[in-house]
Amino acid sequence: MSRPLAVFAYDFDGTLAPGNMQEHAFIPDELGMDHAEFWRETTRLAREQRGDGILAYMHLMLAKAREKGLELSLESWRRRGADLRLFPGVEQWFARQNARADALGLDLRHFIISSGNRELIEGSPIAGWFDRIYASGFMFDGDGDAIGIALAINYTGKTQYLFRINKWTLDEWDTDGVNEVQAQQRRPVPFGRIAFFGDGLTDIPVMRVMTDHGGHPVAVYDPERPITEAAAAKLLRDGRARLAAPGDYREGAALDVLALEILEDMARGVSGELFL
16 A cells, blocks of 8 residues: 555445436336335335344345245346446546546545445446445355345444444454554544545435544435435535535536545645644
8 A cells, every 4th residue: 555545435326326226127127016115015024023124125125036036146136236227427437536546646445335235236337446345235055046134234334334444444244353443543544535425314324424533425416306406405404414416427527526626635634644
């Protein structure tokens, strides 16, 4: 790590892609359900079982897939993610930001922190850009078929992964490293060099942590859905985000301009660190 590390972390649904990833193909095309019906059943199950909504939706995905006799292999889940619709410019975004960071003397890395499906994101056309995809994942048996839930990341659980990045203790299963005492000045990625891009209620705790620790929380909204713009505006009013922009990742768009400003601010922060 010869250059200072910097991180852009992203939610996925509603941030890099419109809507919920399961709604684009799996729920309507393979389960044959209306997506609103699926989410109503998820909420009902979570309430009846006094359970977590993320665990409930993952359980229902597996249970209903088994009822339909659908393929459950890891590769089948990744194939389902291959056609996820992304916001404009997302596929070109990462190389451009990396080049800017490099010119500023930063080593920029990209992470996903999402309550969505890890396997679907791993199959998306942008999966290769991420150092880690922290998302809710299935457990697979020796034949490679999904048999249960390995990891569920809910709204408060997302904050854990900010501290993993901050300390550069990246393995999900490593409970020792992330909880070890580590002086702030020795942490590989200070919060001032982390930006988080998110859109909704599941991102509020992450936004709060970013704000409280001097990070760069960015609220992204879908320009075709006024309700998401209103949610972003509320995040700004409530002090949970510092910046907001529509989900347009093309060069010169508002989000792209914000990203450049954030990288420049991160680089200035590094210069300040040198004189401490």
